[in-house]
Amino acid sequence: MSDSSPLPPVLLHPEAELARDALSTPLLSRAALLARWAGPGTRVDAGGGLVEEQLAPAAEALGLTGDDAAAGASEAWRVAMDAGLVEVVDEEAGTVVAGEDLALLTGGSPHDVLAVWLAALETVLADAAVPDLDELMDAMDEGGEIDFSRLDWNPEAEAEFLDGVLGNLYLLTASEDGPGDGPVPLPALAASMIVPGDMDEPTNDVLEQVSDAMMRLDDQFRLLEPIGIVAYRPVDEDLMADPEEEPAAPVDETDVSRYGMVRLTPLGVYGLRARLLEAGFDAPAVGDLADKGADVLLDGSAAYGSRAALAETEQWLVRREPLDAARELLGAARGADHGAPLRRLRCQQALSLVGGQAEPAVREVLDDPELGGLARVWLSELGATDVPAPSEELVFWLTIDTLAAQLAAEGNSEELQALVEGLAQQHGGFFSAAWRVDHPATPDVLEAMGRLHPDKRIAKEARKAAFKARSQQGG
Numbered sequence: 001m002s003d004s005s006p007l008p009p010v011l012l013h014p015e016a017e018l019a020r021d022a023l024s025t026p027l028l029s030r031a032a033l034l035a036r037w038a039g040p041g042t043r044v045d046a047g048g049g050l051v052e053e054q055l056a057p058a059a060e061a062l063g064l065t066g067d068d069a070a071a072g073a074s075e076a077w078r079v080a081m082d083a084g085l086v087e088v089v090d091e092e093a094g095t096v097v098a099g100e101d102l103a104l105l106t107g108g109s110p111h112d113v114l115a116v117w118l119a120a121l122e123t124v125l126a127d128a129a130v131p132d133l134d135e136l137m138d139a140m141d142e143g144g145e146i147d148f149s150r151l152d153w154n155p156e157a158e159a160e161f162l163d164g165v166l167g168n169l170y171l172l173t174a175s176e177d178g179p180g181d182g183p184v185p186l187p188a189l190a191a192s193m194i195v196p197g198d199m200d201e202p203t204n205d206v207l208e209q210v211s212d213a214m215m216r217l218d219d220q221f222r223l224l225e226p227i228g229i230v231a232y233r234p235v236d237e238d239l240m241a242d243p244e245e246e247p248a249a250p251v252d253e254t255d256v257s258r259y260g261m262v263r264l265t266p267l268g269v270y271g272l273r274a275r276l277l278e279a280g281f282d283a284p285a286v287g288d289l290a291d292k293g294a295d296v297l298l299d300g301s302a303a304y305g306s307r308a309a310l311a312e313t314e315q316w317l318v319r320r321e322p323l324d325a326a327r328e329l330l331g332a333a334r335g336a337d338h339g340a341p342l343r344r345l346r347c348q349q350a351l352s353l354v355g356g357q358a359e360p361a362v363r364e365v366l367d368d369p370e371l372g373g374l375a376r377v378w379l380s381e382l383g384a385t386d387v388p389a390p391s392e393e394l395v396f397w398l399t400i401d402t403l404a405a406q407l408a409a410e411g412n413s414e415e416l417q418a419l420v421e422g423l424a425q426q427h428g429g430f431f432s433a434a435w436r437v438d439h440p441a442t443p444d445v446l447e448a449m450g451r452l453h454p455d456k457r458i459a460k461e462a463r464k465a466a467f468k469a470r471s472q473q474g475g
Helices: 017-025 026-039 052-062 071-084 100-105 110-126 132-140 157-173 186-194 204-226 266-279 296-298 306-317 320-334 340-363 372-382 394-412 414-426 430-434 442-452 454-472
Strands: 086-089 095-098 230-233 261-264
Touching: 017 110, 017 266, 026 052, 026 071, 026 110, 026 204, 052 071, 052 296, 052 306, 071 086, 071 110, 095 230, 100 110, 110 157, 110 204, 110 266, 157 186, 157 204, 157 266, 157 430, 186 204, 186 261, 204 230, 204 430, 230 320, 261 266, 266 320, 296 320, 296 340, 306 320, 306 340, 320 340, 340 372, 372 394, 394 442, 414 430, 414 442, 414 454, 430 454, 442 454
Parallel strands: none
Antiparallel strands: 086 095, 230 261
């Protein structure tokens, strides 16, 4: 994931809703409870952690029982410290008081609450990159100290791996062809980090690395779920049992969910986007362009998928009077630059959302050389019967403009290939006329048609036409 390439836009839930989600996460709610439980008699060690004799009372205050109660209390306390819910007032005596940020959880704005949650998230992410207890115990020397040289652990590499996994999960969630709100199988997520993109068939060594990564991620996602960033279905315990033992119940070997399923929560999408922005990535959200001009809207949403562009446009339109918005959109759609065809396509899509109230503005541009074709198509789709017939020259210009927009929006997609095939079939002399069209994108469109058309003869015609068009334009 390159920080120079914009990520797909995400649709964020309202901050008030996200703040409620944050307050109800098990880990932040426990941290807040411990911050309120702490008093003059609460003692911490040099690192700010609860001293050992305080762990049992802290666990009792949280209602935790069992072997993991003390560890759960210690984790919640660490989150409380790092999130500013408690603070040390006397380092020598090890005494603490409630932190300034504790009041934000009840009296602050939703944004304030989310800022506290983000601080808690950083603590949990750091913990998730640390080896598990069994590994630490194995690395302990005779004196009871951890010998880090025995651990196969690189803190920076481990943190980068987890960041990469979460980045891929964010991409999958935001991408239009991804699962959206649905879960991602853990093997697919692990493979996205391990298997090279140009490897057709993973080797046994690579598959073993994927399996090891899955087990690491299984541990990490179990740690991350209580802070609310993911919803996680863990790996089926039967998969890790001794293969010689008979399973307790019949198992379906084809059930991918047994290998772990994870999805980002709305809170997780918010949190990862905040971290990506902090790291310098261009991570847009739907609504970022709502207060900008139509030129920024059309250019900014050009790289969006169709659903995201539609959602962005809806938010932009709701702030404006329909007729004024239509005129502004049409004005921004003009141009002969490389991005102009896609701007016009996005404009036409936006006008369809405005509906009949845009008709006066659209009729005003019927004679415009760049917008007249768009206007005729839009009015015809509206059901208008008095739409002036386009000239042959305008029909060809509009065809090139439309193909250029589709090429910019979708690349060499199957849909575009079908459009190209249909166009060449319907118009036998298309290429002999198309190369003469006075449109900046004519050579590129004809070259694309040559790449996309499966018939070698027609593809050759398209390439010849592209050469003529480029020669005509002096390029």
